[in-house]
Amino acid sequence: MSNGLASCIWSWSISVDLLRRYVFFASQSCIKELLSASNSNRNHCSKTNLYRKREMGGGAEDHLPRKQPNQHTHTKYKLKMLVLVILTNLLTLYIFTGPSLTLHAISKYTQQLSLPLWDSTTLLHQLNTTRHDLAASRSQIADLQRQLKFTNLLLEALLIKIKTNKTTGSTKVNYDDASTAMSHEVMLAVGSHKLPLGFSPRMGSDEVYPSVGGGCLRFQDELTQYMSYNVGGECPVDDVFAQRLMIKGCEPLPRRRCHPKSPAGYVEPKPLPASLWATPLDTSIIWDPYTCKNYECLIDRKNVPGYYDCKDCFDLQGREKTRWLFDNGGLDYGIDQVLGIKHPGTIRIGLDIGGGTGTFAARMKERNVTIITSTMNLDGPFNSFIASRGLIPMHVSVSQRLPFFENTLDIVHSMHVLSNWIPDSMLEFTLYDIYRVLRPGGLFWLDHFFCLGSQLNETYVPMLNRVGFKKLRWNAGMKLDRGIDKNEWYFSALLEKPMT
Known part of the structure; x- marks a missing residue:
């Protein structure tokens, strides 16, 4: 029904526009005809006066004015034209200054039209939407x-490889050409x-x-630069x-397929447990x-001014x-107090997210965790510093999915790294991932x-x-080193993944 009404309103608006055009041209035509009639009347009067002069010059017996049979007709015609001009102009003024399409009876329907007629706000909104799209x-x-x-880069490399295989009859690629090797x-x-061995039912594919x-894939130039090296070098x-x-x-x-540079004069690290608190050699x-x-x-x-990541942890x-x-x-929180919440020996393995130089892991290792x-x-x-202490480092960013299977870790710890600098949606994904890798009853x-x-x-x-963690401990306090007006806070929490 709304579509039919919209069509009717649209057709009516076109009709009004045509009527305006017709009135305008009709009034112009009437004015031209009136001027033409006036000129014709003037010509007729001139001819009549000429005839009178000739007749008066020829004799005085018929000097009275002669009857003009068309004079009444011309007068009526002039009056009709004048009335028509007045009416058409009044009608034109009414149409151009009248309520037009803003009539209350149809305003609620025109607002629903997909193509607004004179709504500049809607048109501006649609223009902004179009720009966004x-x-x-x-x-x-x-x-x-x-x-x-x-x-295209991969295809080029594949074509080069096929061409090389056809030429040499082998699968060896000519690495003398740097671009070929890189591709x-x-x-x-x-x-x-x-x-x-072909298709694997377990993998569901014949490819890996x-x-x-x-x-x-979004940074092909950087990826190509990263993969530019001498194979075997x-x-x-x-x-x-x-x-x-x-x-x-x-x-x-x-x-x-290259060898990382090795330190010159490398010396083996100190043995455990001394390596946990010893600074390694340069x-x-x-x-x-x-x-x-x-x-x-x-x-x-x-002791140096400025900001550094983990400034004093070395x-x-x-x-x-x-x-x-x-x-x-x-x-x-103290490590012994946290471990004391669980039965002895049930906290065995875990992850420290953004653990700096590995001191948390060192303290846990002293407790056989x-x-x-x-x-x-x-x-x-x-x-390298963490590894030299005899601990296990993992070079991953906070945004990566944790490389652990579900329900496997006893504890996950994070200090400072998980904070408000992480976008909210990204942080929530991270928290759910921590929940995923913790076993039931595991601690966060x-x-x-x-x-x-x-x-x-x-x-x-x-x-x-x-996320669904259970709160075991919760403490909050203001961070006052930059002033109370900053309204900066810390909170520490010991959370547990529910058993069910």
């Missing part, structure tokens, strides 16, 4: 172009590989695919570049990617020496989570409730 389409086109470029490595790194993050020292790719979502990175690290070129520089960073004889040893009943520490090398050799120790006072109860408490 156009921008989204351009973004999709750009993404498709990048994918097409990457596909071939990208293809091998991200392409599928046929199973030697390398585990490469989807983000790699030494890998470029590009740790910083590789981490930038990981942060962009290219995680895990593709494998490479010869254990490749220092090329980092600002500091030795451990003395890293330890001294706590100083194992400083604040690191006392972390998690004491429980103050507030934000600082194995902790894997995830960390990035943000301007410091964190992974959220240590010094930073946020603003307005976010505490409005965002993060409801988020944790949605």
